[in-house]
Amino acid sequence: MKFDGDHQTSRLSRQGERQRAISEMVMAEGAVRIEQLAERFGTSQMTIHRDLDELEARGLLRKSRGVATALSSSLVESSDVFRTGQQQQEKREIAHAAVELIETGQAIFLDDSTTVLQMARLIPSHTPLTVITNVLTLINELKDTRGISLVALGGNYYNWCSSFMGGTTIEAINKIRADAFIMSTAAITDDICFFQSQATVDIKRAMFHSAAKRILLVDHTKFEKRALHALAPLSDFDVVVVDSKTKPEDISRLRSHNVHVVVADRQTGHAEDSRYG
Structure with missing residues (x-):
């Protein structure tokens, strides 16, 4: 069998x-x-x-x-089919560093990013946890995991991102208070998170405001991309986790604006806290 x-x-x-x-x-x-x-x-x-x-x-x-x-190339690049195959090594580095930021017993929002999906495969070692998500891929990944209490957020299903979105989803999110929200972004412009879809931004904004701690996972290529709809500046996040290929000048600039940056180690995937230099 x-x-x-x-x-x-x-x-x-x-x-x-x-x-x-x-x-x-x-x-x-x-x-x-x-x-x-x-x-x-x-x-x-x-x-x-x-x-x-x-x-x-x-x-x-x-x-x-x-x-x-x-x-549209922007729609293709926003899809989970396309994103899953991009920067896989960098995502694994970030995932290993990010999972160390999770504490047992927490309730956490997880978004539809493929970097978060990589991290989700590591969280069984940090159970018990309550995971709250609108992402069908994550629901299927975690539904049989011992020690995880899974809260699945419904709504209108969008096949291109394997997620439930819309007013019903946002209403459900607004009734929840989580310990942390872990997410990624499509692009960073002027040190602000951007996405191609306003519907995506609306869901992430609701999770952002319903969580006590906000953690952003970013590989180095996001600093070179552009997207249409803004969510929040990086300075609004409690922690920003980047991969080892991120340019030193990007890390220095963020740190100079009081952004708490954690750099994932290339070999171990463990975190190097660069908040203090």
């Missing part, structure tokens, strides 16, 4: 990796024929059709007349 479960997990992992690669290829080239994709990934056209149907349902591309066509 365990073998069947492992086989299913392996198949889904391969499928997810292939779909991420397909979305990146289509976005890079603008349009790709289905037979080209089948040849490129060494699989049948029927399998590619199924992959494209899923990606189209998530709003990441359009399939028509045997051709996959790219949609």
Whole structure:
């Protein structure tokens, strides 16, 4: 029975990796024929059709007349399908440093970021915990974990980010008071967190105001990206965890504005507190 479960997990992992690669290829080239994709990934056209149907349902591309066509690059880059494959080593570093900031017995909000997903896989060692999230991927990841009391926030489901959002979700968040909120961001401009979707900002803002402590997880590439909707300046967070490739000048600038920066160690993933230099 365990073998069947492992086989299913392996198949889904391969499928997810292939779909991420397909979305990146289509976005890079603008349009790709289905037979080209089948040849490129060494699989049948029927399998590619199924992959494209899923990606189209998530709003990441359009399939028509045997051709996959790219949609908005900002939407693709906001999707969890795309984000999961980006900066994986950096996310693992940050995850190991961030999990050390969690205290047993706490109630924590977790957002829809793939960096937080990496960290969530480490939190069984910090149980008991109450985890509050609107993210279906996290709910499925943690639902069978011993020692975790899981609070699933409902609402309107958005396939592109695997999350529940909207007024119902925000209303539920506003009735909760958590010890901490752990999140990431799509981009940092002028030392402010930005996102592509206003709906995403609305959910994160509600969690931000309903938590006693706010922890931001940021890999170095976020300082080079731009997005449309602002959430909060980095100085509003209690802790900002960055990876080892973050530029010293970015860390120094944040520290000069009284931002508590924790730098994840490249080898161990443990944290180096750079608040004091």
